[in-house]
Amino acid sequence: MTSWNDAGQAEGLFDDPAGAPPRPPAPSAAPPSPPKGTDPLAVRMRPRGLDEVVGQGHLLGPGTPIRQLVERDVPMSLLLWGPPGTGKTTLATVVSRVTERRFVEISAVSDGVKRVRAEIDLARRELGMSGRQTVLFVDEVHRFNKAQQDALLPAVENRWVSFIGATTENPFFSVISPLLSRSLLLTLEPLGEDDLREVIRRALADERGLNGAVALDAAAEDHLVRLAGGDARRTLTYLEAAALVAPEGAPIDVDVLEKAVDRAAVRYDREGDQHYDVTSAFIKSIRGSDVDAALHYLARMIEAGEDPRFIARRLIVHASEDIGMADPTALQTAVAAAQAVEFVGLPEARINLAQAVVHLALAPKSNAVITAVDEAIGDVRKGLVGPVPGHLRDAHYAGAARVGHGKGYLYAHNHPGGVVRQQYAPDAVHGREYYRPTTYGAEARFTEVLARIRSVLRPPDGRRREGGAKKG
Structure with a gap:
């Protein structure tokens, strides 16, 4: 029978039946576990405001166009040019969230002119009826052909939308001139090592990320930064994969990371002997015309996260030091490879570097130029x-x-x-x-x-x- 206590609460209703064993004490607090959301870690960790954006300080300081767009709600059109994983989609999303504009994302890979025109018409109606502006974000805009890019022009010119286009290709070659001239071009840089470490540590601790459920040891963090190649999205994708396969209660080490991403750690210290040894072997292999060995050392440097600009500089020096006038075009090839590194970056620039290595390794050799200038x-x-x-x-x-x-x-x-x-x-x-x-x-x-x-x-x-x- 249920009785009532002085506080008006029923007693006995949820009491244990007579003779039942006593209930165990409440368990102590369980260790945190990562959120069970279906979104990838890179999506969950996307910044909610400009102050959470890691890297790209040259674009986010006071008075910069992005700040103007956000803080003064100024309608403008932007072209974001940079390698994958540098924050192009993130910046577009932050702009829409912070300004409370309507945000529409179109992928040039899967959407065509019909979708573009429909979204522009909807943006015009929204602007006319409520005054609410629309951010039209076109990812991979360079994949649109000329006719498809032309469809964007009226909306950009009349400011029916705030157009933001993202591209990994040089817009001077891949975006039509009228659209380029009506948009402000912002260049994003690959994230530096310190930036990537900040991304990793946030993801490990943040409740939207791994929520402190796993730890990452120092060597694995270094390897993850090397594997990422300046790409924040790749960093978080690899980290999430490693967290899924890590033994419960154990930190993620290099072995776990290798199993998760199927990429062996290249034992290479960019500040130590290995850096100089591999670089020396690389140049001596080219000088000795062993193209296969030279490509091996090139691959080791790339996989270890060596700065591709350093590799390109060594090739330029080698072209004059060890080839010179025996093949005057070798210097042209090396300089072109260096320019390609600046234009496209890794991973695509590996092809340009490899072409230069093959050319230099197979070229006739002469040290007459360096001998002459050093004697002088x-x-x-x-x-x-x-x-x-x-x-x-x-x-x-x-x-x-x-x-x-x-x-x-x-x-x-x-x-x-x-x-x-x-x-x-x-x-x-x-x-x-x-x-x-x-x-x-x-x-x-x-x-x-x-x-x-x-x-x-x-x-x-x-x-x-x-x-x-x-x-x-």
């Missing part, structure tokens, strides 16, 4: 400089003729073959020969050309002095 520098450092010959001195200013500057100079174009015998070098190094072409590749033809030129320039007695030492 050696003489200068020894004090072998001397005054510039008077006939070569600048004679373009008033009074130069009175001191003999330019007197006796022979204009080469007035002579057969464009070469005329006169002294060019100072007396201290006159007759020295620094450049000695090899017989390899394209440089072989310069041997004969240089011999003919020197036969005209040198004194009739044939005196000759090698760079760095007298001979003859």
Whole structure:
């Protein structure tokens, strides 16, 4: 029978039946567990405001266009250009959330002109009826063809929408000029290591993320940062995969991370011996024309997270140091690869770097250029400089003729073959020969050309002095 206590509460209704064993005490607080939402970790951790955005400080400071768009509710159109995972979708979403604008996302991969026009018509009606503006976000806008991009122009020009386009391709080549000229172009940079570590630590602790349910040891964090390649989305995807396979109660270590993402850790310390050893082996393999070994070391550097700009710089140096005039196009290829790294970034730029490595490894080799300039520098450092010959001195200013500057100079174009015998070098190094072409590749033809030129320039007695030492 149920009785009532002084507080008016029923007693006995939920009491244990007679003879039943006593109920166990309430369990202690369970360890936190990650949210069970179906959204990927990268989506759950998307910033809710500009202050939560990691990286891109050059775009988010006071007075920047993004701040103007958010804080002053100024309608404008933006093109966000940057590698994957740098925050293009995040910035567009934050703009819509903070300003309470209507947000419409279109993917140029799956949507066409029909969807674009329908959303623009809806945005016009919304603007006319309630004054509420629409943010029209077009992801991968470079995948729209010219006609599809043209469909956006009236809405952008008349500001029926605040257009935000995201692209991983150079917009000067992939976006039509009228749309580009009506939009403000903002360039996003790959996230730095410190930025990625902040993304990781937030995801581990935040209740929207892993909620403190798992830990990540220091070596695994370093490896995850290397694997990410400046991509925040990839970082969170790998972290989520590792959290799913980590043993309960154990931290995520490198072995767990490798199993989760199927990417072996490359033992490579960018500040230590391995960095210098791999770089040295890379260059020596190219110098030795072993293209396969060179590609192996290139792959090791890329997989270890080496800065691709560093790799490109080494190739540029190698092109002149070890190939030079044996294949003058090698330097052009190396510089083009460096420019490609800046334009497209990794992972696509790996192809450009590999092309340069193959070209340089298979090119004929010559160190005549570096030998020549180093010998010339050696003489200068020894004090072998001397005054510039008077006939070569600048004679373009008033009074130069009175001191003999330019007197006796022979204009080469007035002579057969464009070469005329006169002294060019100072007396201290006159007759020295620094450049000695090899017989390899394209440089072989310069041997004969240089011999003919020197036969005209040198004194009739044939005196000759090698760079760095007298001979003859």
